[in-house]
Structure formats: C-alpha cells, structure tokens
Amino acid sequence: MDLSYEAESPLAPPVELLEQLAHYDWPFQDGGQSQSSLPATSFRKLSDQRGRPIFLQHRCCYGNRAAGELVIQDLRQQMLYRYRLETFSESRLSEWTFQPYTNHSVDGPTKGASPKPWDIKVHIPPMFQEETKKFQVPHSSLVKDCHKCQGRGRYKCSGCHGAGTMRCASCSGAKRKAKQSRRCQVCSGSGRKRCSTCSGRGNKTCAICKGEKKLLHFIQLVITWKNSLFEFVTEHHMNFPEELLGKVRGENIFKDENVMVYPIIDFPKQEISLASQRGIAEHSNALAGRSRVLQQRQTIELIPLTEVHYWYHGKTYVYYIYGLENKVYALDYPERYCCGCTII
Incomplete structure (x- = not known):
C-alpha cells in the first residue's frame, strides 16, 4: 500500500489519506485484539528445543553447566508493538565571531x-x-x-x-636558604629564576590574534540538522527491563515517510494510535517557530519477547529471549563466575 501524499494542511490530513488509513488492512489475525493472536509475519514461536541453544549462545562469563542441564518448564511468548516517529529538522543561528586577520x-x-x-x-x-x-555569511x-593586545600582537x-x-x-629571593651559608643551587645565588610562563621574554604572543595584531569580524551561520x-x-506485564527493548531490532510492519506524516488511526492496538497522535503533537510543539521540518518517518515494529521458566537443582528461574537478534536477559542465572554481570 502506498501511503505517500503531499502535505495540504498543518492541522488535518487529506481526506483521501484518512480514507486509506481507515480501510487499511493491518496485517493481524483476529483483528489483533487478543494478546495471544500473532501477526501474519515471519515470526516463529519458540520451542523448548530452540530456547536452550539460544541461551547457550549468550552465556557470557557464566558457567555453561547450568545452561546445559536446566529443564525448561514453560515458555510465555508475547509480541510487543514499537512505534517510532523520527522528525528530521533544520535550524539556523547567526552570530558574530572573529578570527586572526592575515x-x-x-x-x-x-x-x-x-x-x-x-x-x-x-x-x-x-x-x-x-x-x-x-558558514561565513557573505558581505x-x-x-x-x-x-x-590593542593591536600590538x-x-x-x-x-x-x-x-x-x-x-x-x-630561597624566596634571599640567594641562600635559611641557616645555610652556601648559595642557593636552584637560582645559583641570584635570588631569581627565569619565568617559565614566557620563557624569560617578558611578553607572550597574543592568543586571540596569534600575533597578527588585527582581527577579522564576520557573521557566522550555524546550521544544525537534528533527528528528533x-x-x-x-x-x-513481565519482569523485564523496558530500556533493553530500545537496543534490539523488530520486524517492520508499517512505514510512512513524507515531509509531514499524520497520526495513525484505527490501529488494532489503540495505544499505538494514541502514541502516534502524542508523538506528532510533541514534535510539532517542540520545533514550531525554531526549526524547519524537512522529513518525517513513522514506523511500527513487532518485537518478540519470550519469558522462559526453567528448573535447575530444585529451584525455578526465569530468563528472557527478546528481539530479532534473540538476545538473552537473565538476572538470577545460577553459577556466576564473575562480578555479577547480566547476560544480554
């Protein structure tokens, strides 16, 4: 489906786009309302046989005996939806500056x-x-x-x-140290030493004009391209650090890119539609009057997260497999050999 369009109004999307989004066939089974329903994508549900090899690949500095002997009791898989909005903007600031004149x-x-x-x-x-x-502003x-240095350099x-x-x-300038008859060896009895700051010259090259005596003043234009x-x-609803999800890839199921994008509507998960509205409003308010928006891009990704319950030496533990990279997070993994790092 082609969602490209031309921005007509900063307040509302074109009627044609609204109609497209309203009838867009989101790639979900059962309307995506049930948490257990899976999207029609390439994801495969983890099995007991897949869970253990993945764990062994990421055992880091932990012992591999536990990973080899653990008994997987339960796998709880959930598909998370990640919405991202990127706003590429340009801001310009002009300011006076100077440099040595040559x-x-x-x-x-x-x-x-x-x-x-x-x-x-x-x-x-x-x-x-x-x-x-x-950039140096012309003229x-x-x-x-x-x-x-008042033009002296x-x-x-x-x-x-x-x-x-x-x-x-x-010797504090006394030429001899206190209670000693010999002359000071540091200053050879002169009571003074060469200045280390100017190497004995008595003056220094001006650090501003670099000895050129004059400065070229001009207006400098600073252009910043920022990606918000x-x-x-x-x-x-799992005991899993949410910040780790930002470090993995998900499967992209929706992408919309244009000079200006509009909020997603009628997405099966209402939280995503609300997040789209909130993100676009936040970027609009933050950049209004200060920057020029060059391009926007919004995406929706599916991130797999599996909670693995396993038994080892009479105790039950939990680890997580997440992201397309199949990264592993295990906070209470047994047989720690190092200072307590976490498998990630």
Missing part, C-alpha cells in the same frame, strides 16, 4: 547586503543523519585591531609582569 581580501558591506539566514543555499545531508556546519566581514606576561624573571621559590525521536512500546 591580510587577505575582505568580503565586507561594500560588496553588497548580507543575505538573511534562510536565504543562504546549502547542501542538505542525507535524511535523518544529524550534522552541524558553520558581513570587517577588520579591527585586536581587543586583547603581544602582551605583558602576567607571571613576571614583563621582567622575564621571578623570585626564586627555593519519539518512541513508544506497548506494555508486556
């Missing part, structure tokens, strides 16, 4: 008026890839004396105040 040509106001920030054409990076670039440059050393030497710290992400995962 006698090159100056693109100043005499060559024309400076363009406005959004009138400057730049190359846009690939969609949904964040990047920041800085905004002017040359001034350095404000740090150097300034008096703050350590020795221009003297080039400092009082010896070993909104994510929602349906509840699973």
Whole structure:
C-alpha cells in the first residue's frame, strides 16, 4: 500500500489519506485484539528445543553447566508493538565571531547586503543523519585591531609582569636558604629564576590574534540538522527491563515517510494510535517557530519477547529471549563466575 501524499494542511490530513488509513488492512489475525493472536509475519514461536541453544549462545562469563542441564518448564511468548516517529529538522543561528586577520581580501558591506539566514543555499545531508556546519555569511566581514593586545600582537606576561624573571621559590629571593651559608643551587645565588610562563621574554604572543595584531569580524551561520525521536512500546506485564527493548531490532510492519506524516488511526492496538497522535503533537510543539521540518518517518515494529521458566537443582528461574537478534536477559542465572554481570 502506498501511503505517500503531499502535505495540504498543518492541522488535518487529506481526506483521501484518512480514507486509506481507515480501510487499511493491518496485517493481524483476529483483528489483533487478543494478546495471544500473532501477526501474519515471519515470526516463529519458540520451542523448548530452540530456547536452550539460544541461551547457550549468550552465556557470557557464566558457567555453561547450568545452561546445559536446566529443564525448561514453560515458555510465555508475547509480541510487543514499537512505534517510532523520527522528525528530521533544520535550524539556523547567526552570530558574530572573529578570527586572526592575515591580510587577505575582505568580503565586507561594500560588496553588497548580507543575505538573511534562510536565504543562504546549502547542501542538505542525507535524511535523518544529524550534522552541524558553520558558514561565513557573505558581505558581513570587517577588520579591527585586536581587543586583547590593542593591536600590538603581544602582551605583558602576567607571571613576571614583563621582567622575564621571578623570585626564586627555593630561597624566596634571599640567594641562600635559611641557616645555610652556601648559595642557593636552584637560582645559583641570584635570588631569581627565569619565568617559565614566557620563557624569560617578558611578553607572550597574543592568543586571540596569534600575533597578527588585527582581527577579522564576520557573521557566522550555524546550521544544525537534528533527528528528533519519539518512541513508544506497548506494555508486556513481565519482569523485564523496558530500556533493553530500545537496543534490539523488530520486524517492520508499517512505514510512512513524507515531509509531514499524520497520526495513525484505527490501529488494532489503540495505544499505538494514541502514541502516534502524542508523538506528532510533541514534535510539532517542540520545533514550531525554531526549526524547519524537512522529513518525517513513522514506523511500527513487532518485537518478540519470550519469558522462559526453567528448573535447575530444585529451584525455578526465569530468563528472557527478546528481539530479532534473540538476545538473552537473565538476572538470577545460577553459577556466576564473575562480578555479577547480566547476560544480554
């Protein structure tokens, strides 16, 4: 099904799109209302024979004896729905800055008026890839004396105040240490040492103009391409850390990408439809008046999560297999050999 469309109004989707979504045949059996109903996808339900090999592949620094001898008692599989909204936007900020002036040509106001920030054409990076670039605004440059050194290129050393030497710290300038007749070996009896800050020169090269004496002031345009992400995962009612689900892949069952996407309607799981409405509203409010939206993309994925109950040495334990990568999470796995890391 092709869900491409042209944005007509920032307030409501086109009537044609609403009709398409309302009659969209979501790929679920039994309308997707029952938690036990599975989508018509390539997922296969885990069996006892598959659960143990997967666990052995991810035993990390734990012993493999328990993984080889455990007795799987029950497998509870659930399909979770993950909704993601990505909004790729561009923001522009202009600010005055400067750099050392090296006698090159100056693109100043005499060559024309400076363009406005959004009138400057730049190359846009690939969609949904964040990047920041800085540009010198045309016709905004002017040359001034350095404000740090007043156009001298150097300034008096703050350590020795221009003297080039400092009082010896070993003898405190007395040329001899207290209660000693010999002269101070550190300063050779002079009571002073060469200043380490300026290497005895008494002054330092200006760090602002790098000794060039003048600065080139200009307006700098900072363009930031940002990919904002909104994510929602349906509840699973298991003792499993939800943050781990964001690190695995799911099977994509729906994708909608355009300059502007509209909320999903009539999805079998109402939480997904509500999440779509909430995510689009949040991104719209956050970016309004500050950034320009270049592209949006919303997807729905199915993430498999299996709770495995197993018996080992008279006790019952639980581990989880999740994601298309079949990652394993086991908080209370027996036979720990290390500092207590978790199999993931």
